[in-house]
Amino acid sequence: MELLDVPVPLMLTKIFRYIDISKETFINNLKEVVAIPSISCDMKHRGDVMKMLRWIEKALKNVGAKTELCETVTQNYEKGKTISQPPILLATTGNDSKKKTLCVYGHVDVKNAQMEDGWDSDPFIMVQRNGKLCGRGTTDDKGPILCWIQVLEAFLKMKVPVPINIKFVIEGMHEIGSQGLNKLIVSKRNTFFSGIDYCCITDGYWLGTVKPCLTYGLRGLCYFTVEVTGGKKILDSGHFGGAVYEPLHDLIFMLNSLVDLNGDIDIPGLDKDIAPMTPTEESLYKNIDVDTEEIRRVLGVPKVKYEDCRIDHLMSRWRRPSLSVHGIEKVPSDPGVHTIIPNRAIGKFSIRIVPNQKPERVKEFVITYLDRLFDVRRSPNRMKVEMIFSAPAWVGDPTCSYNFKAAQKAVCIAYKMKPDLIREGGTVPIASRLHQVTGSSVLLLPIGAADDGAHGNDEKLNVSNYIGGHKMVAAYLYELGIKR
Amino acid sequence: MELLDVPVPLMLTKIFRYIDISKETFINNLKEVVAIPSISCDMKHRGDVMKMLRWIEKALKNVGAKTELCETVTQNYEKGKTISQPPILLATTGNDSKKKTLCVYGHVDVKNAQMEDGWDSDPFIMVQRNGKLCGRGTTDDKGPILCWIQVLEAFLKMKVPVPINIKFVIEGMHEIGSQGLNKLIVSKRNTFFSGIDYCCITDGYWLGTVKPCLTYGLRGLCYFTVEVTGGKKILDSGHFGGAVYEPLHDLIFMLNSLVDLNGDIDIPGLDKDIAPMTPTEESLYKNIDVDTEEIRRVLGVPKVKYEDCRIDHLMSRWRRPSLSVHGIEKVPSDPGVHTIIPNRAIGKFSIRIVPNQKPERVKEFVITYLDRLFDVRRSPNRMKVEMIFSAPAWVGDPTCSYNFKAAQKAVCIAYKMKPDLIREGGTVPIASRLHQVTGSSVLLLPIGAADDGAHGNDEKLNVSNYIGGHKMVAAYLYELGIKR
Structure with missing residues (x-):
């Protein structure tokens, strides 16, 4: 793959340097949060979900955020038995009316994991193997959340003003259907969720293992x-x-x-x-690098549908x-x-x-x-x-929204590659909900790679994706903050 | 239902009286064996299956039987793990070459049962409720086995010679496919299983709750x-x-x-x-008392097939x-x-x-x-x-075999009713196997009623069926032993 010659803006060079020298610290932080088994589907681990929310709240406060833990609904988990759901963490950094405001969504809960599922090592003790950070939650979604917080730390420590205001929505019930989230967003549509210019969800994965991507659509x-x-x-x-x-x-x-x-x-x-397909959409498919034979091999299936037509294959999934x-x-x-x-x-x-x-x-x-x-x-x-x-399904406006342009530029800066503009076949209901309530452009900015195995055994996040993710996020904030 | 005026042969009156006065003892014996949880599908209970076999062996010895516990095959129950199967109990009472010989098959193992399945009381502590003996194994097949042994006791105690030689085959693996039984029968075809004139299996149930039946066919x-x-x-x-x-x-x-x-x-x-249907077979269907609406109600289904045609309904099942x-x-x-x-x-x-x-x-x-x-x-x-x-399916010769004639007569003596001659839709592989190896007529002589719920919760055996079963077995032995 040919690399682009994109210069790193001066203001970001300090940030990138901070990220590089903080690599071990950032990895240790991830290890610390992976060790909290915040399994939302298991009632026994509700305390750990709470612990995770508090950990993130503290980290956000350390980088200057104002935080609030919002109680949500009570959950019926068995006939006649109810349990309080973990609250949703809202946080705000920056309150400069001259700056744009970005809303970032992430979740701290994880799917269950145990050695019997075929893990090579304890899923809640993160280990580094061949450039991979292995452990439950590394890629989904603790790693990506840390990227955001640690990038803010970098701006703070390097005394570079953060170019944009950020509102964080962090929940602990994502893996079991985000109960209560919808209600909270609607109830705060005129307060916390007003004045938002862009939304970003660092969920999803690259289409392959080498090239970053931006996701502009999801099926419902x-x-x-x-x-x-x-x-x-x-x-x-x-x-x-x-x-x-x-x-x-x-x-x-x-x-x-x-x-x-x-x-x-x-x-x-x-x-x-x-x-119906539009010419713009069609042109997006044409540019995507994908090999159906490679996919077939990774899935281990005897045949994929439309194996002879790359575009048809992707369309069937997206x-x-x-x-x-x-x-x-x-x-x-x-x-x-x-x-x-x-x-x-x-x-x-x-x-x-x-x-x-x-x-x-x-x-x-x-x-x-x-x-x-x-x-x-x-x-x-x-x-x-x-x-x-x-x-419902969700589809963004990748060719005309500044949100996507900024992210595209950020990827070029951080990875020296132009990202694929892709859709995903899965469903992330928060995407269309945020678009609906804020009226702004929503972007999915994947940090992990296609082979991370988010919900499976041996979930991992490549060190290169983790560190590259920090740089991408920093560049994205920088690009979004540029006066236009 | 009209009752027949069939006199009890003199020789049997003493036996019937013994059965009547022993009612409480017989019920207590059943309670004792129900308390042994001989669950064959659960490896943890293999000891209890063994205990049951030993209990029955001792009881058979007490009525003068010669017994033998025959080791069978080793069972693979998990990858690489094997367990010895319970032996099969063979027993012989009587060795008079002037008498006919009957082979009786039964099993001492039961299906699993626990309160959570919806039992009204502990499945392994037999209780009496409204004339019903409730507990796992009461009807399938501990009650029926006790009938045989206790009838022999009655003959012994009343000093009435048993009219026939009996060979018992009692196993403890019936509920999990009788592994090893086939091999044993074949290996002893010229020894234990030679010289057998009739076979009887006290398995299965009446077609309803009032009228006894004899079963002459089973589906495979x-x-x-x-x-x-x-x-x-x-x-x-x-x-x-x-x-x-x-x-x-x-x-x-x-x-x-x-x-x-x-x-x-x-x-x-x-x-x-x-x-193809034969006229004889057709005539058997015509005589059977069955009410499709009653069956529909008992099963709780919205409709049975062939609800307007009793015969078609039975044919569809049998x-x-x-x-x-x-x-x-x-x-x-x-x-x-x-x-x-x-x-x-x-x-x-x-x-x-x-x-x-x-x-x-x-x-x-x-x-x-x-x-x-x-x-x-x-x-x-x-x-x-x-x-x-x-x-394979099995079908006997109910109209010409003396085995069926004797059983029919026995039912008339014990119940003052002519039994229905029925088939069953289920599969009891031992029936065709015994016919094949001994060359003799096989009969299924049900003791329990249609609503006993053999493998379900609240399995029961009516006290009247239990005591009536003893009399029926005694009369059957008497009839089989009559010189012809």
């Missing part, structure tokens, strides 16, 4: 359950097989009707609202809806030999939706279709389809 | 797994949904193709070998093959919200087969069909169908 999600109920009891297939209408037969029929032979969505109407069946509840999934007829079966599937598709319309198409199908089947069992969760 | 079983494997890793549906061929889509397609819209088998060839899907392995089945694309999915289904169907032919039809279907689908994933277990 419509999550469904289809439940078929027959009788009140699980029956023995010997006694009653052949004499009853089996709920699992019904459910399998319904789930099979959702996709065609190729595994593509086969629900009437669902293709109606998809945003800008076309897809449907996946995730599991079936109430039905045995263990290795045993079962001869039961389950009396109830709940299929779970989700559709990743794309710009212009509205969750409510998708819900209507799906429910109408499955209801009609079930009528055709004439089963005496009961069938119920529900959309239990949804989030 | 062909158990299949269909495995679809895509890549090496579980993928995120956000990142890769739409770009990969999802194994679960493939599997659902395959499973859906096994049955038609009505849930009936749709595999070419599978109907080829089914034994003499037609059926296909049930039991579960899907490697795919989440818990209540959580998952957004994964499983990289592997194993469907489990079984076909209950009927007379004239051969497991090997069924296997061939199924594999040929699914292989062809998968070719049509053109998925790049790997698909593998396997038949992991099979047992």
Whole structure:
């Protein structure tokens, strides 16, 4: 890959130098926060989530931020049992009306991790291996949050004024659906969330392992359950097989009707609202470096769809809806030999939706279709389809927003490379929510690489990405602060 | 129901009286064996299975039996770990060459049970509630085994010679597939299993709760797994949904193709070998008292198949093959919200087969069909169908065998009712095996009632069935022993 000859602005050279000499300290800080097992899905670790929030609050105060821990809703976690959710941390650095204001979102909670999942070392004791910082939360999202705070420290220590005001939104419930976050943002839309010019989320990953990227789009999600109920009891297939209408037969029929032979969505109407391709969007795809054979190899699958067409492959992941069946509840999934007829079966599937598709319309198409199908089947069992969760797709304006221009420039300064402008197929509901509430441009600025394995075993963040991330963030702040 | 006026033969009156006065003792004995948690599927309880076998061995010795505990095979229960299986108990009472010889099969092991499954009281502390003996194993199969031993005690105590020689086969691995039993029977076909005139299995249940029955047929079983494997890793549906061929889509397609819209088998060839209905068989169906509406109510299902035709309903359970899907392995089945694309999915289904169907032919039809279907689908994933277990169907000769005539007479004596001659839809592989090896007539003589809930919570045996069962067994021995 050819490197660009982009000079580092004078003001940033001091900052970059501070970052370079602080490398070991920054790594030690990351080690310190990885050691706090802030696992949000495990009630036992709620205290650790709180500890993490306090750690970050203190660090933000040290770089001059004003902070506030906002209580949110109470969570029902079992029938009749409730637990207070961790608060959401809001922080502000700078209050200069002549400067622009950036809103940064991050989360301090992590997914569960244990040696049995196949980790090479304790997931909560960060170790350095071959230039990689290995441990739970290194890349998702503790490393990226530290980048922001430590860059502010660099400005402070180097006595360089921070070029922009920053408002931080840091939560500890991201990995279990950010309950309470939405409500908080809406309730503070005219206070904390007013006067914001740009938003930045340091989530997501590069498309590969070498070239940085900026993410300007995400698919949304419509999550469904289809439940078929027959009788009140699980029956023995010997006694009653052949004499009853089996709920699992019904459910399998319904789930099979959702996709065609190729595994593509086969629900009437669902293709109606998809945003058409624009020439600008098309041109963005053309510039992206991606190798479908390499992806196939990394995923270990026998074949990817559209293997001969790079652009089609990316479009299938980023800008076309897809449907996946995730599991079936109430039905045995263990290795045993079962001869039961389950009396109830709940299929779970989700559709990743794309710009212009509205969750409510998708819900209507799906429910109408499955209801009609079930009528055709004439089963005496009961069938119920529900959309239990949804989030709209999000797409930013990468070619005309200054937010993206500044980030692009920042990447050039920090990495001497022009970033790919990409979308991601996953769903980060906060992106469209921040755009909606602040009215400003939202940008996803990934710090980690494609192979970081965020939710898997041996999660890591390359030292080069961690240090490069600091420089990218510093350059981004610098670029955003330039008078235009 | 009208009761028959069948006199009790003089020789049996003493036996029946002994049974009546021993009621409390017999109930206490059952309580004693229920308290031994001989759960065969749980390695921790292997000692209890052994304890049960020893208890029964001692009881058989007390009524004059010669016993032998035969070691069987070693079981692999985890990768690299083996455990000795409980031995099989063989016992002989009587050795009079002028008498006929009966072989009785039973098992002392039980399915697991715990309060959390919804029991009203500790499953291993038998209690009496409304004429019911509630506890794990009361009806399946500890109660029935005690009937035999205690009837022998009655003959002994009343100084009435037992009219027939009996050979007992008692095992402790029934609930987990009777591993080792087959091998033992074959190895002793010319010794222990020679010279047998009749076989009796006191397993199964009455068709309802009032009228006894004799069972002359059972469906067999062909158990299949269909495995679809895509890549090496579980993928995120956000990142890769739409770009990969999802194994679960493939599997659902395959499973859906096994049955038609009505849930009936749709595999070419599978109907080829089914034994045609004979006039004799048809006449047996006509005499059976069964109410499809009552069955529907007991099962709690919205509708049973063939609800308007009693005979068709029974035929669908007893003499037609059926296909049930039991579960899907490697795919989440818990209540959580998952957004994964499983990289592997194993469907489990079984076909209950009927007379004239051969497991090997069924296997061939199924594999040929699914292989062809998968070719049509053109998925790049790997698909593998396997038949992991099979047992042939069994059908006896209820109208001409003296075994059935004697049992019929015994029921009339003990219950003043003519039993229904029924089949069952389940599979008891020992039935056809005993017929094959001994060449004699096999009979299933159910002691429990339809609502005993053998493998479920609150398993019970009615006191009336337990005591009636003793009388029925005594009368059966008497009838079998009559010189013809």
